[in-house]
Amino acid sequence: MLDLPTFDDVCAAAQRLDQHAHRTPVMTSRTIDAELGAQVFFKCENFQRMGAFKFRGAYNALCRFSARQRRAGVVTFSSGNHAQAIALSASLLGMPATIVMPQDAPAAKVAATRGYGGQVVLYDRYRDDREQIGLELAHRHGLTLIPPYDHADVIAGQGTAARELMQEVGPLDAVFACVGGGGLLAGTALAARALAPACKIYGVEPQAGNDGQQSFRSGTIVHTETPQTIADGAQTQHLGQYTFAIIRRDVDDILTVSDEQLVDGMRFFFSRMKMVVEPTGCLGFAAARSMGSALQGQRVGVLVSGGNVDMQRFCALVSA
């Protein structure tokens, strides 16, 4: 039996994050409200520290370390936002952090992780198993492994974003969150079930990588190859044990959108809302938008997960 996190854990995480995470703004757009005939509230985690919601889960998890765990430090594997979230959180809490990243990770991401004080261990993604390397480092040096999503404290931390959203704007009729490994969606579900029991909870994946949708509908965790999509934060190959259990229990459906819809979302956020949103951060919005009149008259929450997209890449994507 898994010891799943609860809404109480989300509330405890919110206390730990108070004064450390940004209470990110909720933005609205009259244009999109008119288009959908709905009231849409965007929770802007692109304005979170290090540019994504991942800070919430990482910081919450590290806060719960014992004195002994802190002295030895944390290890994780990630080429994306979780790497920087762990490195930054560890630096704030004064503990060492080891991050296992692929050799071919973008130099900027490696540099950013090192910039936050993280020690980077590179591996060959065609030959090595990153989870194995992480576990070995943990074992050899007494480090505590905090994986990117399949961890109760990480899920509880991610749930604080939706909790803040509903505290600020009141109950919602529907909420949309992106799905990679399912940490944000599971945390969002814990918050939404507690604060707005009737709220429809939707996860959103890239069409090319719909393992979460398949898992949700089949009732068993489906593994896929690394999907070809511009949503690099949702290129995970499978849900986790914890995230799947919560998603299966609390979520209403998992939807998919195309990369073209994500690019349209990036253009909309830029032109109409003056915000930079990474492709993965557009998943929830793209799905809400494609539902069209089905959301009429509703109060809709959209988690905007992050804004970490290289400027050159952004310009190439929106110009294509």
Add this chain to the structure above:
Amino acid sequence: MLDLPTFDDVCAAAQRLDQHAHRTPVMTSRTIDAELGAQVFFKCENFQRMGAFKFRGAYNALCRFSARQRRAGVVTFSSGNHAQAIALSASLLGMPATIVMPQDAPAAKVAATRGYGGQVVLYDRYRDDREQIGLELAHRHGLTLIPPYDHADVIAGQGTAARELMQEVGPLDAVFACVGGGGLLAGTALAARALAPACKIYGVEPQAGNDGQQSFRSGTIVHTETPQTIADGAQTQHLGQYTFAIIRRDVDDILTVSDEQLVDGMRFFFSRMKMVVEPTGCLGFAAARSMGSALQGQRVGVLVSGGNVDMQRFCALVSA
């Protein structure tokens, strides 16, 4: 004698704008705080309605119309954010708006102005005088002319941005605002002098168009040719009577920055703060940044004036 607006007028404007203008977020960046050894507060008018602070002054001015003025409507001349601000404000207040725009204005801006319900009158900028056309239309049809900056109600409205900023973060040691015709700077000065008497107030212009700086230093309004700069919101040729009188009385200095510094600012806002800021909106930040250690230990306010930059143009500017 000009009847200059006062801080009381700014407060009255704030009441008129309540529930109609966005109370825009104040954003911070640990990166820039560390770089300058200061605490910098960005007042983000790029998130204002129609994407710029101009909504504040326009809406405030139109609110003060008599019933008879409302029936006849408003006329203005502008190819930029003021055109959309007047069109949107007039539409919200249910009055007709006529906007005099150059024939070669970007199609998107003409379309946006029409989209807000404004009636657009085009003129040839090489042959016609836009102020003359505006005055003639006002005279012939009984319209009230609201110019882009040289008007007491416009200035008082623009001052509400700095007032909100200081209400939210407390007194500041220095504040930076961009200067085109001087409406934002004059309004900022009214608010800052009242709420933080010791605050240094800086206006910032593009190097290529430093008529404001020349005017400030010489004590008389200097006219220039339309300057060659990417800061299209600051391509005005001279300050106004009202704005100059306030700026001369209350402002500490007018500084200039290069177009390269503006592009660096756009890159910084995009990459580190996940915000879209138009070139003119980067003037204040670029000047603050170039002061370097002179701001050490200070609490600094920066007015980010707007985010209306075409995505293709943005990408071309930051890639150059």
